[in-house]
Amino acid sequence: MPELPEVETVVRGLRLVLPGRRIVRVRLGAKRDFIDDPPSIERELPGTRVKAVTRHGKFLLVDLDRDGSGKNGEKIALLMHLGMTGQITVVPAEAPVAPHTHVFLELDDGRELRYTDIRRFGQMRILADGQRESVLPPGIDPLQASEEEFKRAITSRRARIKALLMDQNVFRGMGNIYTDESLWRAKIHPKRLGANLSDGEVRRLHRAVRGILEEAIRLRGSSVSDYVDSDGERGEFQLRHRVYQREGAKCFRCGSVIRREIVAGRSTFFCPHCQAAPRVRRKKAIRTTKRARRRV
């Protein structure tokens, strides 16, 4: 479920309630297979105080201070990823417990942070200070990248633009929904090679990606099925989707029928008229030419 706008919405919600709070107790459910080293969660978190909540692509980081032991400066972070169906909510401790809730962090104000995840594709682990570089994906943030950086990322590898946008080592935070929506807005076919995009197309895509992500954040993300924010509220950007899950419906721009194909291993929605397919090159002829050149 959660891509950059959804994670950003959760982070902003947590920022209103978590900083300054102390974690007093940790309870884990029986299904803890998705947690990396569950005992470390139970051992390290109690007694820590929340300093900040940040986002890194689709990862969410809760920065923690161990200030009880007199020695300040020992910093750890709780790293979380929502996978497909993860939810993080902060509720009064006595609130009814939703099914598939696997982690409870009791806070010093009578509330608790709960992690709920039907499919358990999410992740949770303790991050020691200095581990961030090696654990977090190195892709650039699509909201902060300049047009130059954006172009460099797109031309860095020979892959389809859809695969590039979704690769967390190239761009961090984009997923299936926002990739398709951005490509539709920029009028670029998902199978185009990133390296083949013209300067104008790169510029259009850069603007489309930022525009879509910013608008989605304003509308608090897309709630297609499971996503809710830290207050348990659904987002509204699903009402603005132009192609995602609209197979067979009419393109809002030209009226053509939206198609669905598998690209980069994922369901991909696009308008076959607005988003012109890449020209198929004749590989045989090209190879022969190269071989001939090499022989010379």
Place this chain on the structure above:
DNA sequence: CTTACGGCCTGGGTGC
């Protein structure tokens, strides 16, 4: 280097 595919899990929708 790239893509395709299966697997991880659970649940919802569809068609017979």
Place this chain on the structure above:
DNA sequence: TGCACCCAGGCCGTAA
């Protein structure tokens, strides 16, 4: 009503 099958906002490992 039951059941098989396909699908799902992510990501990893393997094979080709």
